[in-house]
Amino acid sequence: MLQVNRSATAGRLRRLLFVTAGSLVAVGSATVAPASAYAQAAPLPLTLPSLQEPGRSGDHLTVTVRDAGDGHDGTYELYCHPGGGDHPDVADACAALDRGTRWGTDAFAPVPKDTLCTMQYGGPATAHVTGTWAGRPVDARYDRGDGCQIGRWDRLVPVLPDLGQAGQA
Numbered sequence: 001m002l003q004v005n006r007s008a009t010a011g012r013l014r015r016l017l018f019v020t021a022g023s024l025v026a027v028g029s030a031t032v033a034p035a036s037a038y039a040q041a042a043p044l045p046l047t048l049p050s051l052q053e054p055g056r057s058g059d060h061l062t063v064t065v066r067d068a069g070d071g072h073d074g075t076y077e078l079y080c081h082p083g084g085g086d087h088p089d090v091a092d093a094c095a096a097l098d099r100g101t102r103w104g105t106d107a108f109a110p111v112p113k114d115t116l117c118t119m120q121y122g123g124p125a126t127a128h129v130t131g132t133w134a135g136r137p138v139d140a141r142y143d144r145g146d147g148c149q150i151g152r153w154d155r156l157v158p159v160l161p162d163l164g165q166a167g168q169a
Contacts (some may be wrong), residue, residue, distance in 0.1 A: 017116030044134050059094075060158065061131035065161060072161035078131075078156060095161045100155060101134050107139035108133070108156075111148040124128040127153070 023127055059080040065073050077085035080094035087093055100107045108129060111117070122144025129140045142160060144150045 050075060058132045058135055059097075060085075061129055061159070063131060063159060064128045066126045067123075068127075068161050068163060069123075072125075077132075078159065080121050086125055087159075089158045096156070096158055097133065104135070108138050110140070115148055117149070120150065121145065122150040122153070123163060125161075128154075129159070147163070 014072070056065060061078045063078060064075045067073065073088075076087040078087040078090060078093055079085045080097060083090040083094050097107065125144050127142040129138055129142070131138050142153050142156070144153055144163065153163070
């Protein structure tokens with residue numbers, strides 16, 4: 001005959017009920033906390049539209065291109081979500097930025113200092129991108145001085161002009 005220790009079983013059952021009740025209280029309190037409590041705990045990945053510019057989000061970039069040739073030089077305004085500005089290809093530029101944006105990474109980050117890059121020259125073109133993207137400030141400079149810089153530029157096409165093989169020896 002199997003003997004059951006009722007006091008040990010009752011103790012385990014009490015602990016299980018206590019843990020379950022505590023979990024339910026924690027979940028219940030999380031659902032009634034004001035939204036401001038969450039905003040202070042962790043920043044949201046998206047920004048709310050500015051009250052100063054109705055209908056515009058914080059996704060606004062100023063793109064300045066120099067020495068690219070073939071009519072690519074100039075300064076362009078790019079708005080996304082909703083799209084707008086005088087950039088030559090607003091829809092595709094915004095789509096490329098959306099595809100390249102990942103939580104926790106900087107879509108405009110420079111090439112890491114110790115990266116080995118091919119010694120190729122992509123031409124004298126430079127670009128400067130400033131503004132705000134995904135709620136973060138942007139101040140990025142681009143050139144085509146080596147293989148890594150060319151790849152970094154090309155990942156941002158069509159925000160930056162597609163220069164392909166132009167200027168390479």
